[in-house]
Amino acid sequence: MAELNGNCLVSQSGGPTAVINASVAGVVGEALNHSCIEEVYGALNGMHGLLHEDLVDLAAESQQAIRGLRYTPGAALGSCRMKLKKPQDFERVLEVFKAHNIRYFFQIGAEEALESAAKISALAKEQNYELRVVGIPKTTDNDLSATDHCPGYGSALKYIGTTVRELSVDADAMGQGDLVTIIEVMGRNAGWLAAGASLAKRRDHPNDPPHLVYVPEVAFSNDKFLDDVRKVLKREKHCVVVVGEGLVDKDGNYVAVETTSTDALGHAQLGGVGEYLRDLVESQAGAKVRVARLGVAQRAAAHIASKTDSEEAFLVGQAAVLAAVGGESDKMVTLVRGDNDVYSCDTGLTNLADVATTNKKLPREWINEDGVSMNFQFYRYATPLIQGEVTVPFDNGLPAFIRLAKESVDKTLPPYET
């Protein structure tokens, strides 16, 4: 493979995670090790920046700032939910790449973003423009099938598990067999996040909260739910329910859809299942109910990020650069779990084209017969992902996140009319 000299560009897309910036740090740190890479650029707000030639010089950032990406949530370069559709959009992006001699393109994101990256790569081939494109996975939802798990997932679990423990001890103090706490977590069509709340149980304490976990992989029934809740309230001072937003009934319909609107990518706007369950319990079981909807905090709580997750997010950024410099293109970096009893994790590569095709569900055989708790296979899978704490510096009592200087790269093209 001949050495390819030129500039590299990294872009962030979709909902941020607590560790998505660690992947940028991995890309930047590794890119600077290779003399074939001259400039290290970032795109502002993902595809937006690529269309409008809004690029920043990441090599000009202080080392302190790049290190700070390892504990700063959000997407430091800005993100977007834009999906490129029109042929001229792809043409434009390639034009921007050519104008800035971008030869290495690292796209951090999930399905849609990686699909767009694959299309840009295909167009470059058509035009004989040598470009290496490597995707870097991120999603708290953990539903990409090609990788053992996704960067961002472990930190979301650590936050959810911590919050479940804290809300549970509070409820334990206030309950007298009459208090139900409902915690609604994200996860569009897969129960990875809801299932992960089970980590809040202590080892060998199956009756610990969360007492009931409902995931989209198990058809939901009002009657069984009420029965489950009543049984727990009889046994415990209170009942903690964790529920995934994308819960479906036996016909596959969402139990609760907040509005009829869809987001920019055409997904139904979920949410509201917590309130739906509250109404059920209040009207049918006569217990007091508290609803917590963890929302965006699940993907932003860097102060309680998993060190394992943060390090793996950094690692996939590094691995993307190493792969591209080594001649790979049209790949996504994956996380590959070692076979040993002691957890280990290495990186691999998968074809970018295959990433968007499947939605990884929680395996049914990892869920107990009762449909509301996880078995040892899930614990074996998820427990290693939340290990270790990231050290976040505090300034005047609060986490001190970094901000990039974002030194603009001079534009050379006329403005783009979308």
Add this chain to the structure above:
Amino acid sequence: MAELNGNCLVSQSGGPTAVINASVAGVVGEALNHSCIEEVYGALNGMHGLLHEDLVDLAAESQQAIRGLRYTPGAALGSCRMKLKKPQDFERVLEVFKAHNIRYFFQIGAEEALESAAKISALAKEQNYELRVVGIPKTTDNDLSATDHCPGYGSALKYIGTTVRELSVDADAMGQGDLVTIIEVMGRNAGWLAAGASLAKRRDHPNDPPHLVYVPEVAFSNDKFLDDVRKVLKREKHCVVVVGEGLVDKDGNYVAVETTSTDALGHAQLGGVGEYLRDLVESQAGAKVRVARLGVAQRAAAHIASKTDSEEAFLVGQAAVLAAVGGESDKMVTLVRGDNDVYSCDTGLTNLADVATTNKKLPREWINEDGVSMNFQFYRYATPLIQGEVTVPFDNGLPAFIRLAKESVDKTLPPYET
């Protein structure tokens, strides 16, 4: 003052805080230093335990467990929202005290619980039963007027400030001048918690999030709110709004009351103001809105508790014992701030009878003219309260809170029929 020999009892009441257990640790640790105190008991679930003679032996707990109270949220002894009303209830509590030779009674709580404690004390005097009663303040709401601030408040602020920073960087990554984040915080009739979100701004960065803070001390107007939001969206990529649940309009009516029901103490059930503001923005300003309702996590997030707050909560527990052993009764321990520029805090005492009479509001002169931001007086007040981090041990990736063994004290009285 003659030495009073006998047993002591500590009780927790009302909503827990992240540090209410630290006050129990302070009581237990200090009580064991004094030979006039024989047994150290706790009441299970506050007044419930006092009525039903459900007492536990706190001296029998391991030292590890008592130390663990300093980082464990919830109320380790159990709490309740019961207010004693009937004369026979007070008679019963005193009977329980006599049966167990309780001579020192430490009530951790806010208005209602301390009022009940004062009444028990009055009844003891009537019956010539020597009893010393000292109250220990706790409330995240920070609305007790006799004390500079309340244990529990600083940790709630640290959690709120952290979450505001994290949600803000996430929104900053996703916004294009069209995204509004609404964060609803607790605080029945006072804006202490909402105002505290302002600590998330960096020093000398008045345009940092949270951009708009609405407190019950300033009459709310839909028009001004929409105008405020529009201005921020023009200036920034996104707008972060923090709102106290007890917001009122110019006529003093709650802007949003979730249900017509009241809690066990007759308070209106607030909440829903976040959704109210969302509807306003969506219909009138055409921006995307995210609502976060921090709920119970505000008082339970021990993993991000303020060290200053935790230490002061321990200190007020110690001070209560020292005061009672020294002959004081019918007092509540207060926190007294030093006069120096460098923050210092000592304890004082106030009459228990005076505690419940006033509801401390955020001073109007600490709020800027714009009505949506705080001035230096608030920062000077609140900043010291969130300093330092409590070290919480982690076990297998999650905070490992302690559980008390709760060894029962033998009952000697017939059951109580309420």
